[in-house]
Amino acid sequence: MTRVIGASLLGVDGVAVEVEVRLSSQLPRIDIVGLPEAAVRESAARVRAAIASVGQRFPDRRITVNLAPASLRKGGAALDLPIAVGILAASGALDPEHLEALGLLGELALDGRLRPVRGALALTLAARDAGSRCVIVPTENGPEAALTPEVQVFEARDLAGVLRHLVGDLSLPRAEVASPKPGDRRVPDLADVRGQERAKRALEVAAAGGHSILLWGSPGSGKTMLARRLPGFLPAMEFAEAVEVTRIHSAAGLLDSASPIAVERPFRAPHHTTSSAGLLGGGNPPSPGEVSLAHRGVLFLDELAEFQRHTLDALRQVIEQHSVVIARAKTSCVFPAHFQLVAASNPCPCGWRGSGVRDCRCDDGVTARYTSRISGPLLDRIDLHVSVAPLAWSQIDEPSRGPSSAELLARVRDCRARQLARGGPEGFRTNSEIPDDALDRVVRATPEARRLLGSAVERLGLSARAARRLLRVARTIADLAEEAEAGPRALAEALSYRAAELTSPCEPGPRRRAANRFGATPGAPRRV
Ligand SMILES: Nc1ncnc2c1ncn2[C@@H]1O[C@H](COP(=O)(O)OP(=O)(O)OP(=O)(O)O)[C@@H](O)[C@H]1O
Numbered sequence: 001m002t003r004v005i006g007a008s009l010l011g012v013d014g015v016a017v018e019v020e021v022r023l024s025s026q027l028p029r030i031d032i033v034g035l036p037e038a039a040v041r042e043s044a045a046r047v048r049a050a051i052a053s054v055g056q057r058f059p060d061r062r063i064t065v066n067l068a069p070a071s072l073r074k075g076g077a078a079l080d081l082p083i084a085v086g087i088l089a090a091s092g093a094l095d096p097e098h099l100e101a102l103g104l105l106g107e108l109a110l111d112g113r114l115r116p117v118r119g120a121l122a123l124t125l126a127a128r129d130a131g132s133r134c135v136i137v138p139t140e141n142g143p144e145a146a147l148t149p150e151v152q153v154f155e156a157r158d159l160a161g162v163l164r165h166l167v168g169d170l171s172l173p174r175a176e177v178a179s180p181k182p183g184d185r186r187v188p189d190l191a192d193v194r195g196q197e198r199a200k201r202a203l204e205v206a207a208a209g210g211h212s213i214l215l216w217g218s219p220g221s222g223k224t225m226l227a228r229r230l231p232g233f234l235p236a237m238e239f240a241e242a243v244e245v246t247r248i249h250s251a252a253g254l255l256d257s258a259s260p261i262a263v264e265r266p267f268r269a270p271h272h273t274t275s276s277a278g279l280l281g282g283g284n285p286p287s288p289g290e291v292s293l294a295h296r297g298v299l300f301l302d303e304l305a306e307f308q309r310h311t312l313d314a315l316r317q318v319i320e321q322h323s324v325v326i327a328r329a330k331t332s333c334v335f336p337a338h339f340q341l342v343a344a345s346n347p348c349p350c351g352w353r354g355s356g357v358r359d360c361r362c363d364d365g366v367t368a369r370y371t372s373r374i375s376g377p378l379l380d381r382i383d384l385h386v387s388v389a390p391l392a393w394s395q396i397d398e399p400s401r402g403p404s405s406a407e408l409l410a411r412v413r414d415c416r417a418r419q420l421a422r423g424g425p426e427g428f429r430t431n432s433e434i435p436d437d438a439l440d441r442v443v444r445a446t447p448e449a450r451r452l453l454g455s456a457v458e459r460l461g462l463s464a465r466a467a468r469r470l471l472r473v474a475r476t477i478a479d480l481a482e483e484a485e486a487g488p489r490a491l492a493e494a495l496s497y498r499a500a501e502l503t504s505p506c507e508p509g510p511r512r513r514a515a516n517r518f519g520a521t522p523g524a525p526r527r528v
C-alpha cells in the first residue's frame with residue numbers, strides 16, 4: 001500500500017487528505033472510497049487516461065483508493081495528481097521512498113497535462129501542516145502556492161514532468177512568489193465631487209481608522225459617487241493582508257494566472273436583491289459570500305433600505321465577529337469577514353424627507369416601514385452617520401474645493417502608520433479594531449472629552465456600544481491631527497457624526513426652513 005498527501009477545499013480552508021492506494025489480485029476495477037464527491041469519483045477516468053499518456057501501464061488489478069479522513073466530504077479535482085502518483089507507486093513504477101514528505105495537487109487532463117486548481121494557497125498550507133516538506137503544483141498555481149512559508153513549492157506542467165522529478169531524472173522549477181503587478185482598477189477621483197465637504201471629511205476619517213459609515217440623503221446628492229471613490233484613498237494591503245485575501249479569492253475562483261495574487265484591497269458592492277446566501281455565504285458545499293470576498297476591504301451596500309430585512313439582520317453578528325460560520329449536517333465552515341462597511345440610503349421612499357428643498361410625499365407610516373428595514377441594532381454598529389444634503393446651484397456650478405484622492409491618500413497613509421506602530425504589536429492595525437480592554441489606554445481621552453461624551457450619551461440616548469465606538473472614532477480624528485490625547489475637539493467631531501441619524505425626526509420643509517433665519521442645515525443635530 002502507498003500513501004501520498006493531497007488536499008481538498010472546505011470553504012476557504014484546505015484540508016489535508018491522505019491518499020492510500022492498495023492493489024489486490026481481483027478482477028480489474030478502481031474503487032475510490034472516503035466520501036468522494038462527483039469530481040473526485042470521476043477522477044478515475046482522468047487518471048487512467050493520463051497514466052496511459054505518459055507511457056505507463058495502468059495496473060490490471062483491483063485498485064482501492066482510500067481518501068482519509070473518511071468522515072469528510074472531498075470535492076474538486078485537485079486530488080487527481082496524488083491519486084495518479086499513488087497508483088503508479090503501488091504498481092511499482094515509482095519507489096514509495098520518493099513520496100516521503102511529499103504533497104501533490106493538480107487536476108489532470110486526459111493527455112497528462114496539469115490544470116490549475118482553485119484555492120492553491122489554502123491547499124498547500126494544508127499539505128504543509130500535514131507534514132509535506134515539498135509540494136508539487138500545476139505551473140499556473142505556482143506563484144500563489146509559493147506564498148506558503150516553510151515549504152518548497154515546485155511547478156509542473158504535466159504528469160510526465162512530476163514522474164521525472166520524483167525519480168531524479170530532472171528537477172522541476174521552484175515556484176516563485178509573483179511580484180504583485182499594479183492592478184488595473186481605475187477609481188475616479190474625489191475631486192470630481194462638488195461640495196459635500198462634510199461627507200468628504202467623514203470619508204477621510206472612515207478611511208483613516210477603518211470605520212463603518214452610512215451616507216444618507218436625497219436622490220442625486222452624490223452618495224454613490226462619494227462611496228465609490230473611497231478605494232482611491234485607502235492604503236494598499238500589507239503582505240499579510242494580501243495573503244489572507246488571496247486565500248479567499250482563490251478558493252472562490254476569482255483569481256487567474258494573469259493575476260495569481262490579490263493586490264487591490266477588495267471593494268464589493270452587491271446589489272440589494274442579493275440573497276442572504278450571496279451576501280453571507282452558503283450553498284452545499286459552502287462557498288464564501290460577499291462579506292468574505294470583502295475581507296480586508298470595503299463592503300458597499302448601496303440603497304441599504306432596499307435589502308431584505310433578515311439579510312441585514314444577519315449582517316449584525318458578522319460585523320461584531322469578523323467571521324461567518326456556515327454549519328451543514330456533516331461539516332461547518334468558518335469564513336473570515338473583516339470588512340469596512342460603507343452604506344448609502346435615502347431617508348424615505350421618495351427620498352426628499354428632511355432635505356429642506358422639497359416637501360416629502362411619503363406619509364409617516366410608509367417612511368417608518370421603509371427605514372425600519374434597517375434595524376436599530378444595525379445602525380448602532382455604524383460609526384459615522386452622515387447626512388448628504390442636496391447641493392445648491394452655486395455649489396453645483398463651481399469647481400470642487402475639497403481635497404483630491406491623492407491628498408487624502410497621503411494623510412490616510414500617515415495616520416494608518418501611526419495606528420500600526422501603536423497597535424500592530426498587539427494585533428490591531430486600525431483604530432476600528434482596538435479591543436475593548438485596550439480602549440481607554442489607547443484612546444487617551446482627556447477628562448473634558450469624557451465629560452462631553454457622558455453628557456452626549458445622556459442627551460442622545462446612545463448605547464454603550466455607540467459610546468465605545470465614538471471613542472475609537474475620536475482616536476482616529478486625534479491621530480489625523482497628530483494629537484497624543486483625544487481632546488474635546490476630536491470627541492465633538494466624532495459626536496457630530498452620531499447626532500443626525502437616518503431615523504431622526506423629520507426636518508422642516510422648505511417653507512419653514514426659509515423662515516429659519518439661522519439657516520439650519522438638513523441633518524443638523526436631532527436634539528440641541
Ligand atoms: N456632489 C456632486 N458633485 C458632482 N456631481 C454630482 C454630485 N452629486 C450628484 N452628482 C451627479 O449626479 C449623479 C448621481 O449621483 P449619485 O448617484 O451619487 O447620487 P445618489 O446620492 O447616490 O442618489 P440616489 O439616492 O438616487 O442613489 C452623479 O453621477 C453625478 O453626475
Ligand SMILES: [Mg+2]
Nearest residue numbers: 223224302344
Ligand atoms: Mg445612489
